[in-house]
Amino acid sequence: MSSRGIRDRVAIIGMGCTRFGEHWDKSTDDLLIDATSEAVASAGVRLDDIDAFWLGTQGSGFSGLTLSRPLKLPYKPVTRVENMCATGSEAFRNACYAVAAGAYDMAMAIGVEKLKDSGFSGLSGATPPSDGTGGFGDITPPAMFSLLAPAYCKKYHVESEKMKEVLTRIAWKNHANGAKNPRAQFRKAVAKETICNSPLVAGPLGIFDCSGVSDGSAAAIIVRAEDAHRYAQKPLYVKALSFVAGPASGLIDPDYDYTTFPEVAAAARDAYTQAGVRNPRAELAMAEVHDCFTPTELVLMEDLGFSERGAAWREALAGAFDLHGDLPVNPDGGLKAFGHPIGASGLRMLFECWLQLRGEAPAERTIDTVAAGKKLGLTHNLGGGPGECVSFVSVVGSEPSA
């Protein structure tokens, strides 16, 4: 098996990202048009210049027509992509490959989700007709991810009260970051007492441990790296793209202990190899990770190699992943505060890398690591839950490697 990667062969020359949240007055079409328009303006190109499109949406539309119809695209290739919560990242990955392969000069990856039209709490995807014996129908995502917390406590001898403090701090940090982000769904800092005492949803998780259900769209325009400077003074280079789908063995294997996502660890290893990253904690300027629920972010710090096994809870409490910590995680507020319109989230993460690594983030949420000379950012998604998931990891950078 080989995974060669396409390090520095393509670059992002423009991005767009709508505000995430409850867009009662905007449709899926509106969100797609808004994100596309911003991306095109950001790159200084015309929509006509784009040769091919990859559209990620988990359930807000079917086929390429979901994009070509509202944009009135004239007979262009549009691929609709779905890969659970990694959908937006998957659209980006495939658009990058098409450009790297030389099939197209310029491609757009765009993700969109309109979750708030359903009227339900949480996610409510349609499932195929089944025998009624289980699957995602019976338990909800917060319940699946809530299994991580007691398992982590047991393995690493963390008191459950201490774990509540750790999870609360993760939510508090991401809300604090989101409060500084005008595009985020939740733009208020939230007191730790409020987070800690919020009504329980599943296991130890309260509503403030859950990411925001929201509407939104984000888009990126990709060209070959050697062409990037024709369009952008400061392009963002793609260093690594990795994606894995797990064998779903965690659900049936008694050895799986709910303290890790093996899929994430595998995707991270591949991405670091592609990007030539040896010490992610030291080399990355920032990371945008899939904090769908607070225990997920905790475990991801270890699966992505930012912390030793069993050590992330202490580092999270010590502020290592805060906006001004040594490795800022989710400086834009993350899924927690920025919101999680499924198909758009992966591209939203890249949007924060686009702003931060190129020095365009607003002053109040500018991270210190870029000024200190770090040039790489990581984005990560996972779809599914503990035991069976898909995972995506990218590394992007503001400069081509020497």
Add this chain to the structure above:
Amino acid sequence: MGGLIAYAAYIPYNRLKRGEIAAVLQAGGGRGTRSVASYDENTTSMGVEAARMALRGLPGALSMPQRIYFATAAPAYLDKTNAATIQAALDMSDAVLAVDMAGAVRSGVGALLAAQDAAVPTMAVLSDVRFGLPGGADERDGGDGAAAFVFGGNTAAPVIAEVIAHASTTAEFLDRWRLPSDPTSRVWEERFGEHVYGPLAVAAFGSALQQSGLTPERVDHLIVTGVHARAARQFTATCGVSAKAVADDFSATLGNTGTAHAGIMLADLLDRAAPDRIIAMVVLADGASVLILRTTKAVAEHRGNTPVAAQIVAGNDGLSYATFLSWRGLLDREPPRRPDPQPPSAPPAYRREDWKFAFVASRCEACGTRHLPPDRVCVRCHAVDQMTRERLADVPATIATFTVDRLAYTPSPPLIAAVIDFDGGGRFRCQLTDVNPAEVAIGGRVEMTFRKVVTADGIHNYFWKARPIRQAAAPGGGLT
């Protein structure tokens, strides 16, 4: 004409204290408790539980029932055979004849007699859920439960009790009745029924005793039950059988479980009766049916391993009246803001019958790994199509981890989901039932139970859940 070779009763876990009714309605109620089928149980699922326990008592494959007669006054489906669900859940051969005797309480004793009459090993499954409007006598005095009896036909299986005589009388009169479209029964004035049942009972009892050459004094244990409590009491007092021989009718603990009740009372006697004892069973329902049974020496070695008395003691009487009403569909509670539950689809349920109904997993022949649900490709060694079927319905498991899901749709929130590891290998994620969230713990021992997970779009979604293994010591002791 076969003798009885195995039996069991299933008493659901929940009890309603009758005082709870009075506390809420300021009227009605009474003393003691009634048994209550949980929100995820119906007559079919309780019948499966009773039948599973009865089949565990069978001496061998030759005595496996070739017929199932399923009797209930509260069938989960009409048109469709509920006994077919029981046959599937028991992983029985498709050569089994499974039929319903549904609608009337009297079907219970009819199924017993039909099973006893059969030349091939035959199982009678008796099950009922007794429904009544709030504050009424049926709500208070009814109970829910099931019982199963296997008769050996012409096989040589050891008989634990033989039916030595049977007599019935039948009469057409309005005492208790219900239209198919109505949830609740109607009854005529009580004294009218008592007047009609009296002579019918006397005639059947006299005939049965005469056939068996016995006198009332020879009866060691007397079961009297039926749809008319006052007539049953009247007959008990005047039939000539010693008051010491009268069996507990469980009115204080379970209530009258209708179609199942004579079966549950008989199962309790078989749990405790000495060999060579005479049991008379009198069922008053649209006439009278009397069975005279004699226990054999084998009864001592072939008793059920989950006695009725132990199940009664293990019950949970903490059920609130509001929860009881919501389980009965009499109190609609605000559902979570979640999509409506989806019904199972017929073709996948048919393709996966072994898994969905019989809880048959698979084991890889190449590396021994167990797979729940059954898979074609081994998760460990990736061998393809080298699987052996392995039924895990009777294999205990241990809770590896669990969570309380307060958002998920369930007819009785919150949903408790557990990851369980089976003895001998295999992991599965499923719902826990018959459990208080506060008593769930990692390492807790559980067993599988067949349940109706939800009813959606007119389809009952049957599947297996786990429940805590509760070991209660049986109170009292054997009968003389």
